[in-house]
Each structure stands twice: as structure tokens, then as C-alpha cells.
Amino acid sequence: MKPIFNFMNCAILCLVAFLYLPANVLAAGTAKPVALDGVVAIVNSEVITQSELNQAMDMASKELKNSGTAPPNQKQFQLQVLNQLIDHKVEMQTAARMGITISEDQLNQAIGNIASKNHMTLNQLRDALGEQGINYAGYRKQIKEQMIIQQLLTRAVGGNIKVTDQDVKNLENSPYLASRKHSAYRVDDILISLPDNPNAQQVAQGYTKAQSLMEQIQKGANFKTLAAANSDGEEAMKGGDLGWRPLQSLPDIFAEKVVKMKPGEVAGPFRTGNGLHIIMLEAVQDNDMTHFITQTDVRHILIKTNLPSDDQPARDELLSIRKQILAGASFADMAKKYSQDTGSAEKGGDLGWVSPGMLVAPFEKAMDALAINQISEPVKSEYGWHLIQVLARRKVDDSKQYQKNQIKQMIYMRQFNENATIFVKQLRDESYIKILI
Secondary structure, X not given: OOOOEOHHHHOOOOOOHHHOOOOOXXXXXXXXXXXXXXXXXXXXXXXXXXXXXXXXXXXHHHHHHHOOOOOOOHHHHHHHHHHHHHHHHHHHHHHHHOOOOOOHHHHHHHHHHHHHHOOOOHHHHHHHHHHOOEOHHHHHHXXXXXXXXXXXXXXXXXHHOXXXXXXXXHHHOOOOOOXXXXXXXXXXXXXXXXXXXXXXXXXXXXXXXXXXXXXXXXXXXXHHHHHHHHOOOOOHHHOOEEEEEEHXXXXXXXXXXXXXXXXXXXXXXXXXXXXXXXXXXXXXXXXXXXXXXXXXXXXXXXXXXXXXXXXXXXXXXXXXXXXXXXXXXXXXXXXXXXXOOHHHHOOOOEEEEEOOOOEOHHHHHHHHOOOOOOEOOOEEEOOEEEEEEEEEEEEEEOHHHXXXXXXXXXXXXXXXXXXXXXXXHHHHHOOOEEEOO
């Protein structure tokens, strides 16, 4: 029995944008009011107003400006942003039908994580938003909606993705990856989406559009501006910029092409499961995969609880045990006598060397705060109450396992993103949508 180990923490997580504060803070909920002036689209039983579109266009324009991308012509830009709003509306409607909600506690924790990741307090985050003219209530609403959509996509496609050890091994041994697995690539992408099971005419129309874009690029047109105007990908308003990606995280067909390309070169169009692509390689850099972790040799005494009324007696018992240990009693002997973790009690409470993420969060947080040989106050976890003592710490090079975990997560995310794009497109195809501009 190993009651305090939480192996779910070792699973691949799929948390994305809301864990970080974007450079333009996404410009959600600006304080400046915009008058309602008509409906621009109908999405099932809801509408998108001109004021919503104007606000979204302002946000997208700032995002393009921050990436150094010239905006496309107004009509193309307006239609691109409207299509993103339609996708968002369809996703939120589907999530509501599925009963997906986010509690205030979950939202508060997520926003706290955003502040922490950006080395801010919550008040500093509020101030940073205010300096950019962003209403805090509107910002909370946007983060909440992002979390709801993430849950929707995870439910819809995440559970169907299985990444095996053989998948990892195959990618590690792939010929084009062997000598470049420590490199990161910055790639821009223009996606021309195709319907599910497209007919020959639809494919031909897609290729005609893609070839036209290629001709414009070859004549000197700005790739990012064309992406903003024409790409059906989620990164369109960033000029198609996929960001820095290790080679393993790129779709196979992207990886096979970029390893043969020089920065500034363009490839395509070529077809994948979600449509036709044109890509440009912006840059390549070394990606150091060396990784060290701190392992902790730790032992504990556990008193289990089942009901809230058990908490105080359990805590009092551990305080008595702690007092005896501090007076000279052996921790190991007390663990053998009192601990209800049968897996470790016979070993004097010793859990051995543990790596980050192997223990439940309250236990690990308390353990990490202890000095060597220090004994904690009683600590509550989902299993009961603990006394914890850290015996030693050591640095361990886990680069090999870290690389495998990274590759596994990259394969998962690659499949997740591809499947999510297809899923959202299916939702849209099944919806009643009427564009009125």
C-alpha cells in the first residue's frame, strides 16, 4: 500500500494558454464602451453583435501589431475575426449542453497561477490589466471561457488519444530526427481547411486557393499578413506563428520538410488530415534538453481520517507523537507503532527517494519547505494527517527520462491539436450559422 503517491500527477496534462499571461493580456473586457449597432452573425439561437466584432478586431489588431505583422485588408480581417468568434460561440454552446462549468474556486486558482507564472501578486496583475485598459471582470470572464473550452476539448478528444512507449521509440529513432532532436524550430503556418471527406471539387478549390497564396508569396507578399487574412488555423491572428517548437512536437510532414529548409524558405501546399498547409521556417535554435531534478529522501507517520470529525483527534495524536520525537523518541519506532500507512510503517515510515510530482500536493508542498531532519507540524492530505521528516536531498540528472516525457507529451499535444481542430469544424458544420455582413 502506497497511500500518499498520486500517480495521476505523472499523466500528461493538457493545460494551455490560461496558465500564462499573454504579452497583450488578450485585451479582454476593455473599459471603453462600444455602442450596439446591429447583428453581424447568427449562431444557432444566439447572435454576434457589431460591437463584439469591433472589440475582437481591436484585440486582434493589437496582437498582430505586437508580432510585427501588418494587418490584411479590412474586409478579409473582419471576416477572419468573425469566424473566430463563431467558433468560440459554437464551442461555448456545446460546453453548456454538456454541463461543463468552472467554479469560482477553480477560476481563482487559475488566475492565481497566471499571476504567479508572471512573478506578480494578484493585486499587481490587476494593476497590469488596468494599465492596459482592461476591465478585471471582463478578464475573469475570458479566462473562465478559455477553461470551459479546454475542458470541452479534453473531454471530446483527449480521452481518445493514446501515446505508447513504442510511439515514443519510433519518433526517437526516426531518421530525420536522429541528428536534430535537440533543435527547436519556429514555423509559420497557413491552413486552408477542407471539409470532412472532401470531394474532388472541394480539394481542387482548396489547392487553387493555396497555389494563389504561394504565387503571392513568391512575388514578395508578406507571409504573416497573408496568414492573418487567409489561414483557418488558430494562430492566424499571430501571422500563423506556431512559436518555438521542438521538432518532435511538429506534425510528421512539417518535421520532414523543415529539416531540409533554411530560415525564410517556404514549402507547400501539402495536405494533412485537417486541410492544406503552406509553411515558412522563421528560425532554428539549439534546444538544451539537459534536465536535473531534486529528489527527497523522506519518511512520515500517517493517521487516517474518514469523517471531518476525525480531523481534530488525528491532529492531536500527531502533535503528541511529535512532542515525544522532539524529546528523544525514535521517529522510526514511532512510525512502526502508530503509522497507518502499512506500506511504509514497517520501514520506519521511510518512503525512500521521491521525485517531484510523485506525492499528493499538500504533502509535497510541506515536505519541500522542510530543512534536513526537521519534523513538520501535522499536515492534512486526502489520506489523513501526516508528520513528515526530510532525511536528505540530492540532485539527479534525469535528462533521458525527461526527454522521453517531453516527446510523449509532444506527441499527445500534436494529436490533440489536430483532433481538436477537426472537432471544432464538425461542431460548426452541425450548427446553424448565418453571416449578415
